[in-house]
Amino acid sequence: MGSSSTLFFGIIINVAILLVFFRFLMQLAAVNMYNPVVVSTFKATKLVDVFGRILPTLAKGRVNLAAIVLLVVLYLLKIFGLLYLSGGMPNGPIHLIILTFVSMISDLVRFCKYLIFASIIMSWVVMFTQSRGPYVEVIQELAEPILAPFRRLLPNMGMIDLSPILAFMTLYIIEILMSEAAKVLLAGW
Known part of the structure; x- marks a missing residue:
């Protein structure tokens, strides 16, 4: 095709x-x-x-x-x-299932990274424009469950929020581990 x-x-x-x-x-x-x-x-x-x-x-x-x-x-x-x-x-149904779940998890991690980045940008937009639209609210509400555990780990630094940096590093490590695991799992096919 x-x-x-x-x-x-x-x-x-x-x-x-x-x-x-x-x-x-x-x-x-x-x-x-x-x-x-x-x-x-x-x-x-x-x-x-x-x-x-x-x-x-x-x-x-x-x-x-x-x-x-x-x-x-x-x-x-x-x-x-x-x-x-x-x-x-695919070499078989197991191969197809492994490819599917690896693809799903890697897309989830990638989406979370984009969501955190969009949340950072939207927080700046809100700060400078002093207005919140429906898209801004949705992005910030979707990113909050991802960032909340990292905010609990870090000390309160006032207006400076370092939780996105820690979240990015964690997601990057997960991405590396997933790519290595996918290589190992798919090496047999």
Whole structure:
């Protein structure tokens, strides 16, 4: 197949994954449900509600198992589809599952890094403009569960917040460990 079909498939599946992932994180972080960004994301991911009739939510409605299952299915489709369109095939179902979970975890770590970076930028925007829009609120509410454990570890330094630096270093270490683990796991195939 052509590279244009691979690119088109990759864009479509990545947008779907991103929307479902945003929905899962918004529910997990208990973001304000009346925020227009949250409302539009929930409307765009009505398919999660279909799975939600079968799979329950846990932790007082914050952990949506339907979104997790849909994410795994979308990642399986992504990995299999990209391999198929590029002319390769997985060596077996175990190989496909390992590729899927490694891809999911590495994308989660990458997304957390982008979210922390966006949170830093948005805090500067809020400080200079003295206004908070719906996107700023969502980004800061999504980043707070990631940064909160690091804020508890560091001493209070007033207006200087070093927790993003510690979070970046931790995520970087996780990323290195994941790439090494993926090399070891996939070396057998």
